[in-house]
Amino acid sequence: MNDAYRVPAARATATVVEKKSAFIAALSPAGTEAEALAFLDEIRAAHRTAAHNVYAYALRQNARTRYSDDGEPAKTAGLPVLGVITHAPLVDCIIVVTRYFGGTLLGTGGLVRAYTAAAAAVVAVTHILTYRACRTLALTLPYPLYEPARRLLEAAGARIEEPRFAADVKLNALLPADTADAVAAQLRELLRGGEGLTVSDIHFAPY
Template sequence: MSEAYKTVYIGDTAEIVEKKSRFIANLEHVESEEEALAYIETIRKKYWDARHNCYAYCIGKKQELKRCSDDGEPSQTAGKPMLDVLTGAGLCDTVVVVTRYFGGTLLGTGGLVRAYTAAAKAGVEASEVIEKIPAVQFLVKVTYNQIGTLLYLLGQRGYSQLESEYAEDVSVRFLVPLTERASMEKQLLESFQGSAKTEIEDYGYYAKNGKELLLFEEEV
């Protein structure tokens, strides 16, 4: 599995005005180039009367695929600065489209770079960005007398509990960062002296908003 990476969880819109020209940034989470291109086309249709719809996107957990377009603006004044914003923020699987409505005043190459950079940054700040962390899904079965110890252990480590099932024994599913798997297995062994039944069910990525679990995606 890859290392932790950042992406847009919920994309949003932001707008700046520079010498009466409007720059409208729209961001979205995408997981393929096809999704990115489809989103770009959606924005083009929405702002069909705009002079420019410039874009940039990074696809892959390590930003393996990067593309950008100036869409008629002078070369290197729009798409590349926007791409630099995405890569500088460490964003993966993200597309940004900045729409420009011309205000009648030429900005020059330097002015365009600054405007498109500022618009893309405003879009990132308006969006909800999360960090996806490689994780292991544990299933641990303990007795009713042991459940308090297990829950205390999970609370100490700040792990996200997915679900609990109270039957003959108590089964608890929870997430452990991949880097902490070995230490967690050791602590479970020591805490329950080998009596707890432990199983690794899945590998994937999780993200949190504070203490709230936003998602757990299984690794494909």
């Protein structure tokens, strides 16, 4: 339950050229198999004249992985792309590597290296979010306790949302689950009993 995982925040592309063959890698977030296959269809439609549209994806749900060599020699294309994803490591994403043949055969070793390089190149330019098991602390504070509570949260490394000022101060703070309980105990002491503090169940969030 507490295992962190990494997902791409947005789509990205990168191109590698090997002996005049262009390997165009396209990466997309994909939380489901349907989303992954929809992106694959999109890339295939955009590159109808390409020699190959190799792909691999990894989903967090059921630890699902899949790859296709799309006509390249077995295990020279899709499997190396999947290897880059799992080594990164990333989940909930798909990488499609489109190859435009340049006229020179690369051999099995050359194909493995080229597809690996293309997939690695797109991962290198991808903005990645790390999701961790967290708790959200929701606070309702009298004004005199706002600054002490904020300093306590900042010292703990909490991600603090913009406070809302009215008759009292309301703010939410995100903390890793393994430190949230200790911080909550300090806040209860500050609040002299904990009234005004709500601690959420564990959930995963970028942190």
